[in-house]
Amino acid sequence: MRIVIAGGHGQIALRLERLLAARGDEVAGIIRKAEQADDLRAAGAEPVVLDLESAPVDEVTERLRGADAAVFAAGAGPGSGAARKETVDKAAAVLFADAAVRAGVRRFVIVSSMGADPEHAGDEIFDAYLRAKGEADAYVRAQDALDWTILRPGMLTDDAGTGLVRLEAHTGRGPVPRDDVAAVLAELVDTSATAGLTLELISGSTPVSVAVKSVAGN
DSSP states (O other), X not given: OEEEEESTTSHHHHHHHHHHHHTTOEEEEEXXXXXXXXXXXXXXXXXXXXXXXXXXXXXXXXXXXXXXXXXXXXXXXXXXXHHHIXXXXXXXXXXXXXXXXXXXXXXXXXXXXXXXXXXXXXXXXXXXXXXXXXXXXXXXXXXXXXXXXEEEEOEEXXXXXXXXXXXXXXXXXXXXXXXXXXXXXXXXXXXXGGTTEEEEEEEOSEEHHXXXXXXXXX
């Protein structure tokens, strides 16, 4: 498969790139800064320098053309203000979804957040983040031309992955290592039977591949 990842230098994305490259997939990661390119190459991915906050949809479409799947793993990051939650967590996700539709890339996986909700109340930056993520999810769900899956991890940690998770429509809150989020994404990308599902993810007791097969109905 050829898989294009938005937010290619993110902590989850770099882990995902390593997993996909190791299993023989062709991976491209979209990054904003050219100096991040070597990190992607080290992970086995082709770096694509493109700013999703300013790029026109036609340019993003060209980068997606010929891909088998697209993964939106970009985020404004914890140090950013409410404005960038709108421009990255929402608008860039919408742009990437639009480009995937135009490029004919049906398989689309988006990394969201537990608690994402377009109607989420509150004036804090994290409240704006949850609204932006919720609005992006709602937009993706409305795209009939996409076989979308939305993944909503719990509290992300840098602990070593265990390969054991709980993956369900509703899990309740809990932590999950970024290693395990990446492992679940790698399985979801080529499990199109999970299309149309919004899934929460925390650490658990089920091996990743079994958890994905279970929600896919296998």
